Amino acid sequence: MSTNPSWNEHSVVEYAKSLDAIDPLRRFRDEFVIDDPDLIYLDGNSLGRLPNRTMKRMEEAVRDQWGGRLVRGWGEHWIDLPNRLGAKIAQLIGAQSDEVLVCDSTSVNFYKLIMAALEVQSEKSEILTDDANFPSDIYLLQGCAKQLSQRLKIVPQAEVASSLGLETAIVTLSHTSFKSGYIHPMQELTAKAHEVGALMLWDLSHSVGAMPIDLNGSNVDLAVGCTYKYLNGGPGAPAFLYVRRDLQEKLLNPIWGWFGQKDPFGFSLDYRPADGIQRFMAGTPNILSMIAIESGVDLLLEAGMDRIREKSVSQTEFLIQLWDNFLRKYGVALNSPTDSVYRGSHVSFGHPQAFQVDQALIEEMKVIPDFRQPDNIRFGVTPLSTSFEDLAQAVLRMSAVFEQGIYQKYPEQANGVT
Amino acid sequence: MSTNPSWNEHSVVEYAKSLDAIDPLRRFRDEFVIDDPDLIYLDGNSLGRLPNRTMKRMEEAVRDQWGGRLVRGWGEHWIDLPNRLGAKIAQLIGAQSDEVLVCDSTSVNFYKLIMAALEVQSEKSEILTDDANFPSDIYLLQGCAKQLSQRLKIVPQAEVASSLGLETAIVTLSHTSFKSGYIHPMQELTAKAHEVGALMLWDLSHSVGAMPIDLNGSNVDLAVGCTYKYLNGGPGAPAFLYVRRDLQEKLLNPIWGWFGQKDPFGFSLDYRPADGIQRFMAGTPNILSMIAIESGVDLLLEAGMDRIREKSVSQTEFLIQLWDNFLRKYGVALNSPTDSVYRGSHVSFGHPQAFQVDQALIEEMKVIPDFRQPDNIRFGVTPLSTSFEDLAQAVLRMSAVFEQGIYQKYPEQANGVT
Numbered sequence: 001m002s003t004n005p006s007w008n009e010h011s012v013v014e015y016a017k018s019l020d021a022i023d024p025l026r027r028f029r030d031e032f033v034i035d036d037p038d039l040i041y042l043d044g045n046s047l048g049r050l051p052n053r054t055m056k057r058m059e060e061a062v063r064d065q066w067g068g069r070l071v072r073g074w075g076e077h078w079i080d081l082p083n084r085l086g087a088k089i090a091q092l093i094g095a096q097s098d099e100v101l102v103c104d105s106t107s108v109n110f111y112k113l114i115m116a117a118l119e120v121q122s123e124k125s126e127i128l129t130d131d132a133n134f135p136s137d138i139y140l141l142q143g144c145a146k147q148l149s150q151r152l153k154i155v156p157q158a159e160v161a162s163s164l165g166l167e168t169a170i171v172t173l174s175h176t177s178f179k180s181g182y183i184h185p186m187q188e189l190t191a192k193a194h195e196v197g198a199l200m201l202w203d204l205s206h207s208v209g210a211m212p213i214d215l216n217g218s219n220v221d222l223a224v225g226c227t228y229k230y231l232n233g234g235p236g237a238p239a240f241l242y243v244r245r246d247l248q249e250k251l252l253n254p255i256w257g258w259f260g261q262k263d264p265f266g267f268s269l270d271y272r273p274a275d276g277i278q279r280f281m282a283g284t285p286n287i288l289s290m291i292a293i294e295s296g297v298d299l300l301l302e303a304g305m306d307r308i309r310e311k312s313v314s315q316t317e318f319l320i321q322l323w324d325n326f327l328r329k330y331g332v333a334l335n336s337p338t339d340s341v342y343r344g345s346h347v348s349f350g351h352p353q354a355f356q357v358d359q360a361l362i363e364e365m366k367v368i369p370d371f372r373q374p375d376n377i378r379f380g381v382t383p384l385s386t387s388f389e390d391l392a393q394a395v396l397r398m399s400a401v402f403e404q405g406i407y408q409k410y411p412e413q414a415n416g417v418t
Numbered sequence: 419m420s421t422n423p424s425w426n427e428h429s430v431v432e433y434a435k436s437l438d439a440i441d442p443l444r445r446f447r448d449e450f451v452i453d454d455p456d457l458i459y460l461d462g463n464s465l466g467r468l469p470n471r472t473m474k475r476m477e478e479a480v481r482d483q484w485g486g487r488l489v490r491g492w493g494e495h496w497i498d499l500p501n502r503l504g505a506k507i508a509q510l511i512g513a514q515s516d517e518v519l520v521c522d523s524t525s526v527n528f529y530k531l532i533m534a535a536l537e538v539q540s541e542k543s544e545i546l547t548d549d550a551n552f553p554s555d556i557y558l559l560q561g562c563a564k565q566l567s568q569r570l571k572i573v574p575q576a577e578v579a580s581s582l583g584l585e586t587a588i589v590t591l592s593h594t595s596f597k598s599g600y601i602h603p604m605q606e607l608t609a610k611a612h613e614v615g616a617l618m619l620w621d622l623s624h625s626v627g628a629m630p631i632d633l634n635g636s637n638v639d640l641a642v643g644c645t646y647k648y649l650n651g652g653p654g655a656p657a658f659l660y661v662r663r664d665l666q667e668k669l670l671n672p673i674w675g676w677f678g679q680k681d682p683f684g685f686s687l688d689y690r691p692a693d694g695i696q697r698f699m700a701g702t703p704n705i706l707s708m709i710a711i712e713s714g715v716d717l718l719l720e721a722g723m724d725r726i727r728e729k730s731v732s733q734t735e736f737l738i739q740l741w742d743n744f745l746r747k748y749g750v751a752l753n754s755p756t757d758s759v760y761r762g763s764h765v766s767f768g769h770p771q772a773f774q775v776d777q778a779l780i781e782e783m784k785v786i787p788d789f790r791q792p793d794n795i796r797f798g799v800t801p802l803s804t805s806f807e808d809l810a811q812a813v814l815r816m817s818a819v820f821e822q823g824i825y826q827k828y829p830e831q832a833n834g835v836t
Contacts, residue, residue, distance in 0.1 A: 033485035043489045050485035058480050062710070066652055067451035067468035071461045071786065078653055105701025107675030108526055131687060136676030136701070139689035143674030154687065228702070234484055235496055235705035256561030257525030258554030267791045269549060269572065271557035283523025283554070284646070287653035289704040292480070368489065373685045 016392035045380030048232035094214035121169035176344035210345035232296030257282035463798030466650030512632030539587035594624035594762035628763035650714030675700035
């Protein structure tokens, strides 16, 4: 990474436009609702944009399926949605179609799989994670550890492999870190976990839809992930879970709801877990939220994850060059890996006044990044809808926030939603 | 209940029309999408109809809130939805506004509250329920009992009170039985559970929106309920949970997701449960499915639960008179209580060929009831959209199914979705 001394505010925009002109994924931008092209949205890693197709699909789901077909909609449209959507997401993450389900929230799915894994690993005593994991996962682990009298070991990111031992029941990590965007080496860490007899659960929330993932190729045991970020599934859309096929019959969902029962409409009074992945369902799935997921996944499949990753890497590289040219001088730190192999699809910038800068960008500069405690501004790149020009303009506007001291009028406090 | 010997097929319809003409809730029927007035929908106790207002609200939520406001929608529209909708549902069930949350599925909420209750009752050894409870609740109890080494006692409906003992940790029942429509005496059983030091959890799925409920007046500890039946929240809409205020700080959600954390956006690595009802949240709420709930609840509040119950009782009484006149002679049994005090808003009819009759009604007679194993046909009355004429026509068409032997061409098998 070296600065490009020839860039000025004009030339960098021209350069960005030239990159957009040759972008093979350019047409996908038109697939999304973009009301104001001058508003630069860099928070698709928190809530992805609305696909145009989803609007039509939702109207049909509400008006025709629910309103028109009423309860018949279950048989005609809805009953297999968790599996049908799961099978599509499986294609994004290197899994078999019968290894993935869409249901519940990421938190509930994470809880189900951790509890199931700890039950079969009950002769071991320790859960291992790192301190860069998403806090909700850590909270859930604290709850599971308390419930099952396991020890929870939280180590620095670099010390995961060296902290493994025969007492390790399960290792769980965010594949891409929500703050720095650091990508853990999935295959290597999974293999090391297996060497000591531990199970491995990856949280793919900040990876899925942003890069190719090969769960089967890495022999991953368990995974969960979020659909409202790079999958463009809509606010709080249901999450997914993955259980490798050979583990499905060995693990038991702790939440014995009827949708995970072998014959939910037989109404017997004895729980028998369903075969295969189905047993990891709990209650009735949220159909309307689920229907909103499909079009975003279709768009990713059409574009192809390899091409998406290629563009994502080009875009985060470009962002880092822009930082080097226009932001570094204001004391902005780069909090993301410089090696693209270890970098996801967002770039984190650090600054003591990050919260104020974030507010200034949103309120006055028509740029929407997001802020993460204590001093991070995340610029999320969603290759299907983010242009290179977006990135150049966003950085130039952020530079103006510093140059003109605009951030100083905003209070030093924080809030936000991933 | 006595037969009305003067009724024939013509006069009973005229009589029904005269009841509709003086129905004070009649105008509410126009609030719902009804594509084909000749299709008689008696399955609103499984999936309630689509309110017209919900269509507009969903379009706005998808297009304007998600598409237009993007991540800003969280602060502007969504973050307090679980509480705001909870406060509205609280008005339907005799609870305080800070005692109810909308989140997750009924199954997941049931699991959370049962596990929380058993933790504080760990010196006791038994969970008590009846065999008329909804199977999913029984499955969940079987799972919780296994996990926490408690005994699960499933007794006949009439033996609940006499089965209570000092060993009873928690009693849980469906307030209105999904099969027969029998209503348990809430206040009496809750008081009896308290006498032996047990906690009481009511599943309100088949009651809420169909009759006034007074959780506070009955000093109920815990409750859960469904929003896709009489609340018209849409397929698989998120459920609600109730925790009496003085219990909230004593109980701990077993699923420690970030939305139940005291400061979810502080991103600390230590779980501290949120104050009050908020701690019973788990993951990010399903916003689109949640938005679909509000208009149905508003309609119930506008109509008033007393008036709704009054109409519901008149309608189920009428149904029973119709049965007595037109169905009894074909060997159809009445599987619901004859005393309206103990009868919810659906009437169950029993017949050895119930599944075939149900299929004939749906496929050929434009009547949609539902079938429940092994031999029940449920006619669900949803007073805001069901007319007296609907009921007369449905029974006459069912009588024709028997008279003409139409059911005989359908196979003897079963499926369906509550």
